[in-house]
């Protein structure tokens with residue numbers, strides 16, 4: 001079998017078939033890999049905005065001809081061929097994103113060729129389903145947040161994640177200011193507001209539902225310490241990405257001065273970025289994104305690294321049907337799995353992209369027992385919604 005074509009898709013989901021209501025018109029990046037035996041594999045690299053999405057699509061277009069003619073089941077060889085070709089411009093970031101999308105598609109092809117789900121190729125399942133944690137719309141007031149959080153909880157979800165400091169960012173954006181992304185600070189009003197939101201959410205969900213806080217890598221060291229300790233009394237499961245990812249020293253400073261557990265990893269690329277986190281005991285949980293960190297191949301390796309340190313793995317979800325399923329396949333085989341992130345408890349926003357809806361019940365995702373990823377893309381829908389000049 002040989003790879004005949006690699007095709008990136010940039011698709012904008014219109015109203016009614018998009019991501020969550022608070023992210024209208026979300027773009028998705030999919031990667032289609034065709035072979036001379038008629039088997040097609042699919043990957044995903046969906047990023048967090050138009051600029052990164054277009055950047056990865058442009059690089060996939062260039063990398064495609066570089067691997068045409070290769071045997072798609074030689075996944076490790078192709079992974080390294082692309083990765084090492086990019087050494088001089090940087091192997092992490094866009095390179096690892098492009099490797100991820102192609103790697104996932106190659107696992108999909110290999111599973112289909114062998115007639116086995118990907119999790120069977122990775123050593124077989126250690127669990128029957130994948131526990132989820134989800135988001136919910138925070139709303140404008142603590143009372144609204146307390147109502148909204150009960151929607152996923154009533155669906156059976158036992159862990160929810162939110163950023164209670166978002167109202168401050170919304171105010172700053174309305175004033176045309178960049179907020180913490182520039183100086184890493186947080187106003188006293190924003191801090192109090194965040195604590196009020198979490199107090200109301202904890203009161204609503206009771207003691208048994210886990211609350212995860214996402215700081216979105218926005219704060220300087222003293223601000224991150226202050227905010228994490230402010231929320232600690234509400235029994236926070238983790239305080240995620242307290243500082244930007246470039247400095248492990250800053251992360252250590254925060255780590256040594258907070259009483260909350262720490263999670264990092266969505267902005268770390270490949271196993272190499274996770275080595276200092278594990279060796280220097282900088283996090284209690286890690287959260288690699290399968291579509292950014294190096295694909296299924298790399299997520300399995302990172303998980304095994306973390307297993308040796310007894311650190312749980314909780315894959316990040318940049319939000320897309322293949323992202324969710326690719327992470328789930330790996331976690332079916334990972335003993336040190338915690339929970340898989342999804343944007344919300346019902347994943348019907350992905351139904352337009354795929355032929356069969358994802359099976360989620362009672363806060364669990366059930367991975368299809370079908371060859372490869374176990375999903376088929378809806379090509380008519382993709383063609384209809386691909387960005388002009390950026391589709392297959």
Ligand SMILES: [Mg+2]
Pocket residue numbers: 214216240241266
């Ligand atoms: Mg995050």
